[in-house]
Amino acid sequence: MIDERVAFVAFAVVALTGAVNVVVRRNPVHGALWLASAFLGIAGLFLTLGAGLLAAIQVIVYAGAIMVLFLFVILLLNLEAPPFEGISIARGASLLAGAATVALLVHPLVVARELQLPAQPPVPDVPATAGNVAAELFTRFALPFEIVSLLLLVAMVGAIHVARRPRPGESA
Amino acid sequence: MNDPLWLMLLKSVVVFGLTMTLVPALVLAERRVSAWMQYRVGPNRVGPFGALQPLADLVKMLFKEEVRPGGVPGFLFTAAPAIAATCSLVMMAVVPLGGTLEIGERRIRLVAADVDLGVLVVLAASSIGVYGITLGGWASNSKYSLLGGLRSSAQMISYELTLALALLGVLLLGADGTGLGSFSLSDMVARQAESGVWNVFRAPLAFLLFTTAAFAETNRLPFDLPEAEPELVGGYHTEYSAMRFGLFFLGEYAAMVAGSAVIVCLFLGGWHLPYVTPSEVVGVGGAALQAAVFLAKLLAFLFFFIHVRWTLPRFRYDQLMRLGWTVLLPLALANLLVTGGLVAAGIL
Numbered sequence: 001m002i003d004e005r006v007a008f009v010a011f012a013v014v015a016l017t018g019a020v021n022v023v024v025r026r027n028p029v030h031g032a033l034w035l036a037s038a039f040l041g042i043a044g045l046f047l048t049l050g051a052g053l054l055a056a057i058q059v060i061v062y063a064g065a066i067m068v069l070f071l072f073v074i075l076l077l078n079l080e081a082p083p084f085e086g087i088s089i090a091r092g093a094s095l096l097a098g099a100a101t102v103a104l105l106v107h108p109l110v111v112a113r114e115l116q117l118p119a120q121p122p123v124p125d126v127p128a129t130a131g132n133v134a135a136e137l138f139t140r141f142a143l144p145f146e147i148v149s150l151l152l153l154v155a156m157v158g159a160i161h162v163a164r165r166p167r168p169g170e171s172a
Numbered sequence: 173m174n175d176p177l178w179l180m181l182l183k184s185v186v187v188f189g190l191t192m193t194l195v196p197a198l199v200l201a202e203r204r205v206s207a208w209m210q211y212r213v214g215p216n217r218v219g220p221f222g223a224l225q226p227l228a229d230l231v232k233m234l235f236k237e238e239v240r241p242g243g244v245p246g247f248l249f250t251a252a253p254a255i256a257a258t259c260s261l262v263m264m265a266v267v268p269l270g271g272t273l274e275i276g277e278r279r280i281r282l283v284a285a286d287v288d289l290g291v292l293v294v295l296a297a298s299s300i301g302v303y304g305i306t307l308g309g310w311a312s313n314s315k316y317s318l319l320g321g322l323r324s325s326a327q328m329i330s331y332e333l334t335l336a337l338a339l340l341g342v343l344l345l346g347a348d349g350t351g352l353g354s355f356s357l358s359d360m361v362a363r364q365a366e367s368g369v370w371n372v373f374r375a376p377l378a379f380l381l382f383t384t385a386a387f388a389e390t391n392r393l394p395f396d397l398p399e400a401e402p403e404l405v406g407g408y409h410t411e412y413s414a415m416r417f418g419l420f421f422l423g424e425y426a427a428m429v430a431g432s433a434v435i436v437c438l439f440l441g442g443w444h445l446p447y448v449t450p451s452e453v454v455g456v457g458g459a460a461l462q463a464a465v466f467l468a469k470l471l472a473f474l475f476f477f478i479h480v481r482w483t484l485p486r487f488r489y490d491q492l493m494r495l496g497w498t499v500l501l502p503l504a505l506a507n508l509l510v511t512g513g514l515v516a517a518g519i520l
Contacts (some may be wrong), residue, residue, distance in 0.1 A: 029310060057290040064299020065329060068306065072325040073311055075318065129288065130355065
């Protein structure tokens with residue numbers, strides 16, 4: 001359907017423009033905003049796949065909560081755009097590493113072109129409604145789901161440990 | 173979602189027009205009610221009972237000079253009020269004004285966008301709306317504005333959790349064993365209308381938590397720290413003038429209207445008239461009755477919104493944070509747990 005393709009291209013352009021600008025922009029606030037717009041583009045891509053729930057969660061959690069928190073921290077610390085420091089060995093090395101990563105990511109795409117994959121990904125005939133997602137998540141994927149939540153808990157405990165002030169008389 | 177294009181356009185115009193009518197009415201009501209509560213007269217010069225005052229204010233805002241402070245990024249400074257206003261106006265699209273109207277063969281659901289995501293759209297729009305306020309504060313290049321924007325983002329993140337958890341508590345009531353009930357506000361109102369019991373009686377704590385968080389999300393007293401005038405001049409909109417300020421103003425009041433409408437739908441039965449089964453209400457007259465009932469509830473809740481503003485003092489910032497994280501959030505979690513248990517046991 002032509003509508004879907006137009007929507008896909010539009011959202012993909014939004015997502016990619018955002019993603020490129022996150023890396024290119026020097027001002028941290030602008031970078032955060034471009035990242036938020038990339039998230040919105042990805043939410044749009046979810047919508048074109050018929051996954052409205054994922055799109056809504058993408059907007060509420062990533063664009064609406066996490067990026068707002070990022071923005072809050074950037075504003076609170078009053079981060080300025082760092083001055084350009086010229087070219088150094090470390091920068092050259094990171095450039096090489098970045099190029100290598102891009103090559104690694106692009107390689108499967110090139111290989112996949114020769115593999116004659118089906119034009120359309122197999123779409124399951126169950127719609128991605130909240131009920132169906134929950135049913136899968138809490139039955140078939142219950143264990144991975146719990147492990148991921150445990151991982152998040154560990155991260156949270158770690159963050160609290162790092163951030164908390166030592167009690168009087170306690171060494172940090 | 174299978175409406176013809178003309179019907180979609182008509183619905184959009186009706187809902188947009190309704191919001192844009194309610195906002196000036198609400199501004200006037202706020203000034204008249206606060207005057208009444210403080211034993212003052214309030215605006216009464218322009219038109220009968222001051223009814224044309226909002227119009228006069230609008231004309232003033234349109235013709236005032238747009239001031240832009242030096243050194244501000246032009247695009248973000250202009251975009252911020254637009255984001256705030258747009259996000260607030262979008263929310264009303266998923267609010268049902270009535271049930272289903274049957275004219276001949278055509279079944280018309282009286283809601284602008286009958287998406288099954290429903291209330292999630294409201295949450296998403298409100299969480300994107302924060303950007304308007306935060307960016308307005310940052311792009312103003314002023315310390316008062318920046319502090320207002322910072323407070324706003326911290327407050328929104330803190331109270332959004334309570335809002336979402338309280339919402340989950342209500343959604344659980346719609347669980348029918350086949351998975352979660354629908355997120356659609358139309359379905360939630362229809363369910364309350366069929367059973368005749370409003371959700372506020374089945375989930376009173378969720379109602380209390382959701383309402384409190386909604387006050388915080390709309391930056392209303394006692395949670396209006398982003399624009400606390402004794403400390404921050406005007407808060408995030410200090411540097412804004414004329415219609416750019418007008419858009420922030422519009423956004424705040426439209427968010428109030430939408431927030432109240434969502435609360436009416438989630439907890440107060442939406443268009444359901446007590447002791448009347450929905451099957452008795454038919455035809456165009458029935459639809460008009462439903463819309464009238466919904467509007468009456470909405471206006472009553474908006475009156476409550478205004479009444480709270482002129483009754484309670486403002487929180488201090490640390491009190492705000494403590495209330496959000498150590499009182500409301502644990503309460504919301506406990507509410508979710510208890511409601512879940514009761515639903516699983518078949519009591520609720």
